[in-house]
Amino acid sequence: MELLVEEVGESSSPLPRAFGALSPHGIKNDIYNRLVENGYEEALFNPDFKKQLDAHFDRLPQRRVPSPSSLQIQIPVHEVIFSTVDKPKLLSQLSALLSDVGLNIREAHVFSTVDGYSLDVFVVDGWDVEETDDLDKALEKAISRSERSFTGPSHSMLEKVPTIHPEDGAWEIDRRLLKIGEKIGSGYCGDLYRGVYLGDEVAVKILKSEHINHASKVEFNQEVSILREVQHRNVVRFIGACTNPPNLCIVTEYMPGGNLYDFLHKHNNVPELPLLLKFSIDISKGMDYLHQNNIIHRDLKSANLLLDVDNVVKVADFGVARFKHQGGIMTAETGTYRWMAPEVINHQAYDHKADVYSFAIVLWELATSKIPYEKSTPVQAALGVRKGVRPELPQNMHPGLLNLMQRCWDGNPSKRPSFSEITCELEELLTQVQREREVKLLKK
Structure with a gap:
């Protein structure tokens, strides 16, 4: 087994008592660094800004200087990458190993190849320092204790980075014409910003240079290759x-x-049935188009479905998507656990029907406005799905939609409908619901 640990970022947390008091100089530096990290233009481009900020703090009365108890510190977030021979129960073994070291799994991306290797990428917190040397040693000791579970030859890189070359240069952005604005999202290998390009509002997904590695290059190039098609x-x-x-x-x-x-879980929206069906039809049409073009998304979930100003839903984030007949593709355990199909979790070969399973979980989200398996960790949810567990059936769900959802998450992929069939059913159901509502209005 090969192991790689990287410090990939930080998250805010209240200052622990054991941290001790920060000096005013430390407070000033902390604020300045945060302004730089958040892209504040004055901090980035005004060479005198640091001096001006220091002078401002020097003029403050002592009572105005923030006390350590009111501050937030940044908890380091690390990326742990395992490369090993694929085998049953590898997911639970690696999760237990990280837990034994005292780490909390925030995010996981686990890939397997057709030639029997597995690349497992975990984003974790719980290690209180940014330096990775001690964490490396702790994990190596944990691995040695579990030696029997991780036998077999090591393999460092599982996939060649697909190269992309614009044939006419039409889609290569002139970075000088791209204006970056506020950060609107963040992922384990990059950030999403609002921006302006040639007068139009755009979204800009930026890979941080310090976090660029083989895996992130693969995702980046793959996403560009698919989006341009x-x-x-x-x-x-x-x-x-x-x-x-x-x-x-x-x-x-x-x-x-x-x-x-965010629409469902952060803003507490519960869509009425007509809107629920409209959202579902939008998603199904987008996915049907991808499948008709031999593209498997492999990470379909509510966070990767975006809403425009007219509430039209669009499928996004093709970092782990693949062309169906692409040579050397990864074929197992790719995606996000709560939405992941059982055949993917079980390290079995899969096809486009894995996306249909994920769509069923999104349908359940739309009907309940709840997070799938919210009382379980992502890993516990995945292990439950392997045993046939599904989200609890909503009591007030339309029977036609309920039936469709259950067929979409069937344990046998061949029994799941295609997205073209799903779209037809949803459109018929929407017509029926609208007709019933019109009849009720006429009776009033």
Whole structure:
């Protein structure tokens, strides 16, 4: 087994008592660094800004200087990558190993190849220092204790980075014409910003130069390769990309409605049945288009479904998507656990029907406005799905929609409907619901 640990970021947390008092100088530096990290223009481009900020703090009365108890510190977030021979129960073994070291799994991306290797990428917190040397040693000791579970030859890189070359240069972005605005999202290998390009509002996905590695390059190049090939009302529109390191970024249309996950879970929206069906039809049409073009999304979930100003839903985030007949593709355990199909979790070969399973979980989200398996960790949810567990059936769900959802998450992929069939059923159901509502209004 090969192991790689990287410090990939920080998250805010209240200052622990054991941290001790910060000096005024430390407070000033902390604020300045945060302004730089958040892209504040004065901090980035005004060479005198640091001196001006220091002078401002020096003029403050002592009582105005923030006390340590009111501050927030940043908890380091690390990326742990395992490379080993694929085998049953590898997921639970690696999760237990990280837990034994005292780490909390925030995010996981687990890939397996057709030739029997597994690349497991975990984003974790719980290690209180940014330096990775001690964490490396702790994990190596944990691995040695579990030696029997991790036998077999090591393999460092599982997939060649697909190269992309614009044939006419039409989609290569001139970075000088791209204006970066506020940060609107963050992922384990990059950040999403609102921006302006040639007068149009855009979304800019930027890979941080310090976090660019083999895996992130694979995802970046794969996403560009797919986005430039697709054009559909229900797929986010690709505008261009910067493909010259270290300035790697993908520019797409800006979606002011945000993502469906936030719409349901952060804003506590419970869509009425007609809107629920409209959202579902949009998603199904976008996915049907992708499947008709031999593209498997592999990470369909509410966070990757975006809303425009007219509440049209568009499929987004093709970092782990693949062309169906692409040589050497990864074929197991790719995606996000709560939405992941059982055949993917079980390290079995899979096809486009894995996306249909994920769509069923999104349907359940739309019907309940709840997070799937919210009382379980992502890993516990995945292990439950392997045993046939599904989210609890909503009591007030339309019977036609309930039946469709259950067929979409059937344990046998061949029994799941295609997205073309799903779209037809949903459109018929929407027509029926609208007709019933019209009849009720006439009776009043």
